[in-house]
Amino acid sequence: MSELDTAGNGLRLYRSMVIIREVELHIERLHRAGRMAGSFHSSVGQEAAAVGVCEVLRPDDLVSSTHRGHGHALAKGVTVGGLLAELFGLANGVSGGRGGSMHLHHPDSGFLGQNAIVAGGMPWAAGAAWGARQQGRDIIGVSFFGDGAASQGLFYETLRLAKLWNSPCLFVCENNGLAHSMPAERLFGDPGTHCRLVAEHGIKAEVVDGSDVLSVYKVAHSLVGYVRTGYPAFLEVTVGRARAHSLNDPEYEYRDRDSGKNWLEENDPISSLRKGLPDLSEEFDQIDLEVSTLISHETTRVESGDINQANDALRDVYTVDSGVRND
Amino acid sequence: MHFVTYTQSTLVYVMTELKYAEAVRAALRAELATDERVVVLGQEVGALGGVFTTTKGLQREFGPERVLDTPISEAAIAGWAVGAAMAGMRPVVEIMFMDFVMLAMDQIVNGAAKLRYMSNGQLSVPLVVRMPAGAGTRHGPQHSQQLESWFAHVPGLIVAMPSRAVDVYTMLRQAIRSDDPVVFVESKYLYFRESGEIDESVLPELPVTQTARVVREGTDLTVVTAGRMVQRVVEAARDLHESDGIACEIIDLRYLWPLDTGAIARSVARTSKLAVVHEAVQTFGWGGEIASWVAEYCLADLDGPIVRIGSQRAPVPFAEVLENAVVPTEALIKEKLRELATY
Numbered sequence: 073m074s075e076l077d078t079a080g081n082g083l084r085l086y087r088s089m090v091i092i093r094e095v096e097l098h099i100e101r102l103h104r105a106g107r108m109a110g111s112f113h114s115s116v117g118q119e120a121a122a123v124g125v126c127e128v129l130r131p132d133d134l135v136s137s138t139h140r141g142h143g144h145a146l147a148k149g150v151t152v153g154g155l156l157a158e159l160f161g162l163a164n165g166v167s168g169g170r171g172g173s174m175h176l177h178h179p180d181s182g183f184l185g186q187n188a189i190v191a192g193g194m195p196w197a198a199g200a201a202w203g204a205r206q207q208g209r210d211i212i213g214v215s216f217f218g219d220g221a222a223s224q225g226l227f228y229e230t231l232r233l234a235k236l237w238n239s240p241c242l243f244v245c246e247n248n249g250l251a252h253s254m255p256a257e258r259l260f261g262d263p264g265t266h267c268r269l270v271a272e273h274g275i276k277a278e279v280v281d282g283s284d285v286l287s288v289y290k291v292a293h294s295l296v297g298y299v300r301t302g303y304p305a306f307l308e309v310t311v312g313r314a315r316a317h318s319l320n321d322p323e324y325e326y327r328d329r330d331s332g333k334n335w336l337e338e339n340d341p342i343s344s345l346r347k348g349l350p351d352l353s354e355e356f357d358q359i360d361l362e363v364s365t366l367i368s369h370e371t372t373r374v375e376s377g378d379i380n381q382a383n384d385a386l387r388d389v390y391t392v393d394s395g396v397r398n399d
Numbered sequence: 400m401h402f403v404t405y406t407q408s409t410l411v412y413v414m415t416e417l418k419y420a421e422a423v424r425a426a427l428r429a430e431l432a433t434d435e436r437v438v439v440l441g442q443e444v445g446a447l448g449g450v451f452t453t454t455k456g457l458q459r460e461f462g463p464e465r466v467l468d469t470p471i472s473e474a475a476i477a478g479w480a481v482g483a484a485m486a487g488m489r490p491v492v493e494i495m496f497m498d499f500v501m502l503a504m505d506q507i508v509n510g511a512a513k514l515r516y517m518s519n520g521q522l523s524v525p526l527v528v529r530m531p532a533g534a535g536t537r538h539g540p541q542h543s544q545q546l547e548s549w550f551a552h553v554p555g556l557i558v559a560m561p562s563r564a565v566d567v568y569t570m571l572r573q574a575i576r577s578d579d580p581v582v583f584v585e586s587k588y589l590y591f592r593e594s595g596e597i598d599e600s601v602l603p604e605l606p607v608t609q610t611a612r613v614v615r616e617g618t619d620l621t622v623v624t625a626g627r628m629v630q631r632v633v634e635a636a637r638d639l640h641e642s643d644g645i646a647c648e649i650i651d652l653r654y655l656w657p658l659d660t661g662a663i664a665r666s667v668a669r670t671s672k673l674a675v676v677h678e679a680v681q682t683f684g685w686g687g688e689i690a691s692w693v694a695e696y697c698l699a700d701l702d703g704p705i706v707r708i709g710s711q712r713a714p715v716p717f718a719e720v721l722e723n724a725v726v727p728t729e730a731l732i733k734e735k736l737r738e739l740a741t742y
Contacts, residue, residue: 229472
């Protein structure tokens, strides 16, 4: 056993993944019960990408994310309460109830935030990491995005610029096989294609199995170390999409009704980790219990939090209230 | 977030006559020298010094780490600058022609403009996006548009549109020091045709009060305008005064947002008549916003119809005779203002 797959690491990774999984399932139930509004994009099944990468980051490393970003936020240090309050639209939410599910921002945790425009967060992380280096700060950026981002011009533009200016940024492509309903296989071919494509640009690129969080962690550890020396790198994490694109997306129109569920049964990173570390089952059970308690406690706590006031709706459009109004 | 403190400037400031383009350069130079967080990014801004010379010599003076040639990737440049700004930098992005900003629109509108708000005030995007706009230089339909109305519509953006070199200098320095994203609309027609005495020793005041400027006082009618059209309106007004004795009051807005409605209202109260002149396409242009604001809040002061004078609803054509049929000419402005004055 190398130092990277010690029992301590296993428990830490497990705990982070379970928090994400249980929060996502909890949000699903809250929506079904009519206690949350809007939509959300579940990251169930993709936890290993967020956790495996974020566990090797420092608190002030800067992360950008996507519309499917609850996992990234939680893994980078956004609290369960802050996230839930945000999804309830409350003033104590991580974005003050102004952002909702797709616009979580928490720079104090190094979470620049989600960008709900596909590929839009890539230059944020790369530019922020570069800007921080310009100011002598020893941090890196990490941008999470999906396979769909590779269909955007910004994907290539940002990678070229990151290479040209040596931005210390790790680009993490979560290839879940579907850009909404468009199969990645049809567009790009087999998993790993994104990695090969980027490697051809002269950027260090790796592919890793997202059902194995220890592998993700190990590869991320090595790539993050490389990125800290002042270069961009790319990591393709092969995952699957266990849920529909978004809450009420009629996915049965474009794929078999049970395909997400079936994929998760065979590739669940959480149960895989449990199976791989059988000696820790008691500790894992204990974590399950703690997380469940945490979530119900936090839900009760934040739900009674501050309701947003209508007269606060125009705050922070600008730094200084310009005094120009609609009247 | 960590900030680098301001450093002592080593520039020697003098009172100089500068062209509009030189005023851009002088403002960039002053801010680059004052604040290490300021960086200039754009296509050909380095060795070439910008296609309109607005960054000439800056890379040599401040180095390739501060004045950066970018690939032809407007979207990534804008997004990169948004990220850098969130991390405490003060990037100034040059979009070679305003027409190319469409490629960067998502990052400006969905990113820069919204981040302070949607992060509940946790993030700032101190970004300036400079762009030469407008017709008059015979660049044809994809290099001549005047698109500031689009940006003025977006909450979160400041829209600056200077009409003269002295304003360019002050407004650009203030824009770079602003913690809000600024869309800085320059007139490429005026780059080498307008100049002014600039006192480089005067530091820009903060916080900025974005106000309009009364260019010429008059009692017969108010003309609200901005950017390149200011010069045309001034010439038209001078002719009208000489030929017909009509006294136009001219207001150069300088900023489309924040909008100095007070200056407009005060003037209309005196003159009772309003014309709005802009180079942007007239239909759904910002003149409509001014007109409706005045109709809504100053109706009792009005003694005539509000007149809008903007470009025709057509792309800006290459041939001069066609361009003059699309973009408001001095003759057209004069004719319309005379009609209003005699209403």
